[in-house]
Amino acid sequence: MLTQNNTTVATEWLDRLKASGYRLTDSTRAVVQVVAENSFALEPAQIFISARQLSPHLGLVTVYRTLDKLEETGLVQRVHQLNGCHAYVPAAPGHQHLLVCRSCSRVEYFSGDDLDELFGQVGRERGFLIQDHWLQLYGLCSVCQKEEAAG
Amino acid sequence: MLTQNNTTVATEWLDRLKASGYRLTDSTRAVVQVVAENSFALEPAQIFISARQLSPHLGLVTVYRTLDKLEETGLVQRVHQLNGCHAYVPAAPGHQHLLVCRSCSRVEYFSGDDLDELFGQVGRERGFLIQDHWLQLYGLCSVCQKEEAAG
DNA sequence: CTCTTATTGAAAATAATTATCATTATCAGT
């Protein structure tokens, strides 16, 4: 019953989950539907509220479990914010970084390919072997800038 | 009784706290002593264990409260790690970024002054007003690289 | 030395996440 509403991204995610050996259920489909088609950083409780409208018997526990699977499969990633680090967004394709709106938590992606070399250099200077990096920009998206100027 | 052991950094922190209107107590001094003189990312529970050796009646609640004050005053900052974002290190002077060892959680600092312009550019392209950014590099420090090669 | 009031620690309350477990439902192999 969720099937007809599935858009391309959500069905892709479901295929990926299935390919990873997970079974697909209505609960899974509801959570995927909510997170995959979304450009805001969402916390488990928010996802729960939205997804339960698509699958009324859904439990919060299943949201946590599904997020684990999605993270495991590389389909979502955590967003680190000032008020905590428990929100999720669709994982950036390739190695991209996040732009997060402080007001509405909208997320956009950008690539910083040219940064890798710089970071490696920084590591070498300090005897560190750099394995990964983590970069986020915070600010106001265009929508919230207008709101702020108006209100 | 903690006074004789205080090194320069810790006393500086205490002065800063006092200047901000906070009263200084043995509990405060113990927490400051532990965190200020340290180059590893420490969680509240770890700080509690160490600091209680300096001030035996110290309660865990006071560690949380002191960390809040220290963060408020800009003396410590949070470290975001894969397993959570509840560890603290001395705040980087100026606007610096962190290099975190994944094995021992040792932290070093580096400045990326030249990055600000790049980030502003990224924001402009997407209509974002960039207000802040957050960058951490993860890897292995020199000590842990050797250990790994040996073990 | 005194007084005001910030700070403390113990205990309780809250919030967030994880484990337990009997039941249900997916889907591979007929």
Next chain:
DNA sequence: ACTGATAATGATAATTATTTTCAATAAGAG
């Protein structure tokens, strides 16, 4: 389609992390 092994589910309980409450203490200005 049918069946069986077993992954997934949701309710409940347990655990962990953090915050609140509150009476007692102690810092530090005057």
